[in-house]
Amino acid sequence: DAGVTQSPTHLIKTRGQHVTLRCSPISGHKSVSWYQQVLGQGPQFIFQYYEKEERGRGNFPDRFSARQFPNYSSELNVNALLLGDSALYLCASSPLAGGGSYEQYFGPGTRLTVT
């Protein structure tokens, strides 16, 4: 079975531009979460979506937004890019919403570089 897929793999943008990152969850998984991993740090939670609704949001500015589509795939959008947005963006899927014992399965990530 295919795992979580993300596109693109790498991306280079200029300050002030907009970026869209895409994620397809594992088949049958209805929940998608997004994390930002700055070099040398642990991932930080950005959003969780379940059944196309936002279920949780981390401490990120409104420049960050996301949505989930009827096929459960998801997009993460970042407006007005800053140098500090340079990071590995990870998508994770799980069968259900909520934490508990439901582990999240991570994709390979999108490496975003802002110059």
Added chain:
Amino acid sequence: GDSVTQMEGPVTLSEEAFLTINCTYTATGYPSLFWYVQYPGEGLQLLLKATKADDKGSNKGFEATYRKETTSFHLEKGSVQVSDSAVYFCALSHDYKLSFGAGTTVTVRA
């Protein structure tokens, strides 16, 4: 809020040495605890988990026990291999998100 503190690295070991990575957490309620591993250039892979106090998670020779009294979830492996070289993240799950530690880089020399 929820937080995870793990042993700072980097850690360098010889093959067949014993590995311990300390992890402590702060959380309300009863979170589930996880260890994830990240190999160079890859995403995160779940290594093991424990969902309640005194549970022991194990996988690929790694073990960790959920200790509620000390709020700890230390990772151990009795005999490491070169292929265990990676970054290891301790994490807790509460409600809808995972909270991660800063990661510990482990390098195993042949």
